[in-house]
Amino acid sequence: MDARTHDDFTRRLTAAATETEALLAELLGDAPLPGEIARPPRLLAAMRHAVLGGGKRLRPFLVVESAALFGAARKGALLTGAALECLHCYSLVHDDLPSMDNDDLRRGRPTVHKAYDDATAILAGDSLLTLAFDILARPEVHSDPLVRSTLVLELARASGLGGMAGGQMLDLAAEGRFEARRAQSQDEILTLQAMKTGALLRFACRAGAILGRADDKTLAALDTFGAVIGKAFQIADDLLDVEGDTATLGKAAGKDAAAGKATLVSILGIDGAHKRLDGLIVEGEAALAPFGAKADILRAAARFIAARKT
Amino acid sequence: MDARTHDDFTRRLTAAATETEALLAELLGDAPLPGEIARPPRLLAAMRHAVLGGGKRLRPFLVVESAALFGAARKGALLTGAALECLHCYSLVHDDLPSMDNDDLRRGRPTVHKAYDDATAILAGDSLLTLAFDILARPEVHSDPLVRSTLVLELARASGLGGMAGGQMLDLAAEGRFEARRAQSQDEILTLQAMKTGALLRFACRAGAILGRADDKTLAALDTFGAVIGKAFQIADDLLDVEGDTATLGKAAGKDAAAGKATLVSILGIDGAHKRLDGLIVEGEAALAPFGAKADILRAAARFIAARKT
Numbered sequence: 001m002d003a004r005t006h007d008d009f010t011r012r013l014t015a016a017a018t019e020t021e022a023l024l025a026e027l028l029g030d031a032p033l034p035g036e037i038a039r040p041p042r043l044l045a046a047m048r049h050a051v052l053g054g055g056k057r058l059r060p061f062l063v064v065e066s067a068a069l070f071g072a073a074r075k076g077a078l079l080t081g082a083a084l085e086c087l088h089c090y091s092l093v094h095d096d097l098p099s100m101d102n103d104d105l106r107r108g109r110p111t112v113h114k115a116y117d118d119a120t121a122i123l124a125g126d127s128l129l130t131l132a133f134d135i136l137a138r139p140e141v142h143s144d145p146l147v148r149s150t151l152v153l154e155l156a157r158a159s160g161l162g163g164m165a166g167g168q169m170l171d172l173a174a175e176g177r178f179e180a181r182r183a184q185s186q187d188e189i190l191t192l193q194a195m196k197t198g199a200l201l202r203f204a205c206r207a208g209a210i211l212g213r214a215d216d217k218t219l220a221a222l223d224t225f226g227a228v229i230g231k232a233f234q235i236a237d238d239l240l241d242v243e244g245d246t247a248t249l250g251k252a253a254g255k256d257a258a259a260g261k262a263t264l265v266s267i268l269g270i271d272g273a274h275k276r277l278d279g280l281i282v283e284g285e286a287a288l289a290p291f292g293a294k295a296d297i298l299r300a301a302a303r304f305i306a307a308r309k310t
Numbered sequence: 311m312d313a314r315t316h317d318d319f320t321r322r323l324t325a326a327a328t329e330t331e332a333l334l335a336e337l338l339g340d341a342p343l344p345g346e347i348a349r350p351p352r353l354l355a356a357m358r359h360a361v362l363g364g365g366k367r368l369r370p371f372l373v374v375e376s377a378a379l380f381g382a383a384r385k386g387a388l389l390t391g392a393a394l395e396c397l398h399c400y401s402l403v404h405d406d407l408p409s410m411d412n413d414d415l416r417r418g419r420p421t422v423h424k425a426y427d428d429a430t431a432i433l434a435g436d437s438l439l440t441l442a443f444d445i446l447a448r449p450e451v452h453s454d455p456l457v458r459s460t461l462v463l464e465l466a467r468a469s470g471l472g473g474m475a476g477g478q479m480l481d482l483a484a485e486g487r488f489e490a491r492r493a494q495s496q497d498e499i500l501t502l503q504a505m506k507t508g509a510l511l512r513f514a515c516r517a518g519a520i521l522g523r524a525d526d527k528t529l530a531a532l533d534t535f536g537a538v539i540g541k542a543f544q545i546a547d548d549l550l551d552v553e554g555d556t557a558t559l560g561k562a563a564g565k566d567a568a569a570g571k572a573t574l575v576s577i578l579g580i581d582g583a584h585k586r587l588d589g590l591i592v593e594g595e596a597a598l599a600p601f602g603a604k605a606d607i608l609r610a611a612a613r614f615i616a617a618r619k620t
Contacts, residue, residue: 035464036472037505042488043471043479094436099428118409119482122432123475126404129436130470133443137463146455152462153447154345160440161353162346165433169353172429178352195347 009300016064016081017057023082024051027135046116046124047131051089054107058305059084059204062229065297066208066222073211076141080151080207083135087159088200090128093121095168101255129159142211150210158199167196175259184262190231193264197237198230205229205298224287225298232280232306235273238263242270244309277306319610326374326391327367333392334361337445356426356434357441361399364417368615369394369514372539375607376518376532383521386451390461390517393445397469398510400438403431405478411565439469452521460520468509477506485569494572500541503574507547508540515539515608534597535608542590542616545583548573552580554619587616 028048032039060081067077096103096111097118104114113121135141136151157163170192174184184192205226209219241256242265256263265273284302288295338358342349370391377387406413406421407428414424423431445451446461467473480502484494494502515536519529551566552575566573575583594612598605 032472033467035467036470036476037509038476038480038501039472040476040479040483042483043476047471090436094432097429097432100432117488119407119487120479122404122407122410123479126400126435126439127471127475129439130466130475133462134466134470137459137466144455145459149447149455149458149462152443152459156440156444156447157343157345160346160444161357161437162342162349165437165440166346166348166350166353169350169430169433170348173350173352177429178427191348199347 005296005300009297009304012065012297013056013061013301013304016061016078017055019078020057020060020081020085021052023078024085027082027086027131028052042116042120043123043127046112046120047128049109049115050093050112050124050128051086054109055085057081057085058301059088059200062201062204062226062298062301063207063211065301066205067211069208069222069291069294069298070212070214070218072208072213073142076211077208079135079138079141080211081204083132083141083151084155084200084204084207086128086135087132087155090125090132091159091164091168093125093128097121100168100172144213147210147213151207154206154210155203158203163195163199164197167192167194167199171196171261174261186264186267189262189264189267193234194227194230197234198227201230201233202226218290221287221290225284225302228280228284228287229302229305232277232284232302235264235277235280236306236308238265239270239273240309241265281306315606315610319607319614322375322607323366323371323611323614326371326388327365329388330367330370330391330395331362333388334395337392337396337441338362352426352430353433353437356422356430357438359419359425360403360422360434360438361396364419365395367391367395368611369398369510372511372514372536372608372611373517373521375611376515377521379518379532379601379604379608380522380524380528382518382523383452386521387518389445389448389451390521391514393442393451393461394465394510394514394517396438396445397442397465400435400442401469401474401478403435403438407431410478410482454523457520457523461517464516464520465513468513473505473509474507477502477504477509481506481571484571496574496577499572499574499577503544504537504540507544508537511540511543512536528600531597531600535594535612538590538594538597539612539615542587542594542612545574545587545590546616546618548575549580549583550619551575591616 028044028051030039063081063084064074064077092106093112095101096106097113103111105111112124132155133152136155137148141148159165174192202223205222206219209222238256241254264276268276281302285299288298338354338361340349373391373394374384374387402416403422405411406416407423413421415421422434442465443462446465447458451458469475484502512533515532516529519532548566551564574586578586591612595609598608
């Protein structure tokens with residue numbers, strides 16, 4: 001990646017994050033919308049705590065840049081990205097609960113159940129999940145209702161029983177929560193990760209193509225790229241858990257080893273994991289080949305995700 | 311209500327419940343759908359525990375009978391009803407959690423967190439909520455994607471921050487969970503109940519009109535009827551909490567008084583509450599007047615809800 005592309009990438013990542021933050025603040029405003037009866041202040045405050053003021057907004061960025069490949073309207077892509085971010089943040093709030101991963105710290109701040117209480121955190125997560133689908137169904141996302149209902153269906157599949165939530169279930173099982181702890185095979189780890197973290201990143205890339213009404217072949221290219229990004233993100237995450245420190249991460253490091261959890265890093269070793277990451281970058285480049293230079297920002301995103309330090 | 315209408319009502323309520331149960335069992339089958347990676351057995355079993363084998367299926371029935379007023383396809387109404395039931399059951403699973411209402415018993419069976427564990431119950435609730443939107447976005451619900459995305463948007467508004475989840479937040483606050491306990495005014499109780507239980511029943515009636523592509527005026531009539539049903543349901547519920555017993559209810563009775571929670575019954579008295587119920591029945595009849603005899607089943611439903619014993 002040349003220096004100009006890198007600067008361009010950084011500038012666009014920052015711009016999308018700034019726009020997403022503003023949009024999320026607006027979506028979590030005080031005034032009830034049509035069909036809402038009231039917005040209880042404590043619940044709204046907990047939702048804001050969960051969503052505002054942090055994060056790279058990587059998922060919204062991937063939606064925006066994927067949509068840009070097809071010249072889809074930026075406003076609809078930003079709304080779709082904001083919906084995805086609400087869903088991502090709900091999963092963090094629930095995963096942090098004492099009965100789940102029991103984390104006190106997230107992005108360097110108290111988790112929602114620490115700042116409020118468990119019941120409020122459960123309801124804030126539930127409401128963020130619901131808000132995600134609320135946003136996707138709004139006419140401002142896309143003038144064609146088929147695009148909107150496709151986004152709803154795809155996000156639901158990516159995040160429910162057969163996607164993210166199911167992945168968290170497998171993750172708890174992998175920590176030996178429900179039965180005797182057992183070694184996990186590489187295939188089992190890949191399935192778990194494809195569900196727990198891969199599915200939403202894959203949706204982010206597919207969503208851009210759906211907003212742009214791409215044909216099936218082009219959608220498949222974005223799907224492949226999204227799957228690669230998902231795998232790379234997870235290996236980078238597992239490496240950070242081994243190589244990073246709690247202060248830089250803003251969350252606890254070394255948790256996988258402490259939980260006795262198998263990851264690709266524990267199977268492949270640190271060098272092997274870095275090699276796997278390099279291979280994924282090549283795969284991602286290949287998927288984007290048909291788009292030529294137009295996809296340089298997405299290429300840079302893949303490299304950024306593989307090399308990230310927080 | 312004459313005897314024939316009553317028999318007809320009972321037969322149709324039972325038929326809709328049977329069809330809904332079969333549909334829910336099918337929706338919670340073992341095989342992953344397109345876009346799903348795997349269905350983890352423990353999570354799926356907890357979702358089935360939450361949804362299958364019980365309940366009057368009152369919300370699906372209201373969808374089916376409202377849709378029938380407009381000659382809308384029964385299959386789409388049943389799917390919409392099943393989605394609504396998934397959402398209703400998610401709310402029961404989360405409300406029963408130790409950090410929320412801490413209930414061990416539901417429909418005479420152990421609650422999900424007792425039968426499994428807290429983490430599994432949280433994820434089962436999350437996945438049922440997600441499944442509700444998944445179902446509504448499917449082409450089988452209605453051939454017009456605008457109908458599907460409208461259903462998604464309306465259900466999200468009815469069940470999120472400004473609806474059901476917000477109502478549960480207010481309910482916890484009314485029990486003095488977050489601040490000094492305080493007396494609630496009748497207005498505050500009505501807002502809380504319109505959110506916590508009213509919004510979904512109202513959606514059930516609106517959904518039928520949306521599936522039937524009713525005009526605005528007709529939709530407004532169903533909306534009024536749905537709001538009346540919601541109020542009647544809640545007063546009947548509060549009366550049952552005072553007059554019923556745990557064995558018949560299949561859940562704990564006398565909880566409101568124990569929690570020091572104000573209800574319309576504690577404000578109006580038992581006789582006053584019964585009078586309010588009678589007034590609501592009259593209001594509901596008035597809203598249905600334009601439909602003539604076609605709406606006899608919905609009229610019977612209103613009386614059934616007001617007089618229910620479990």
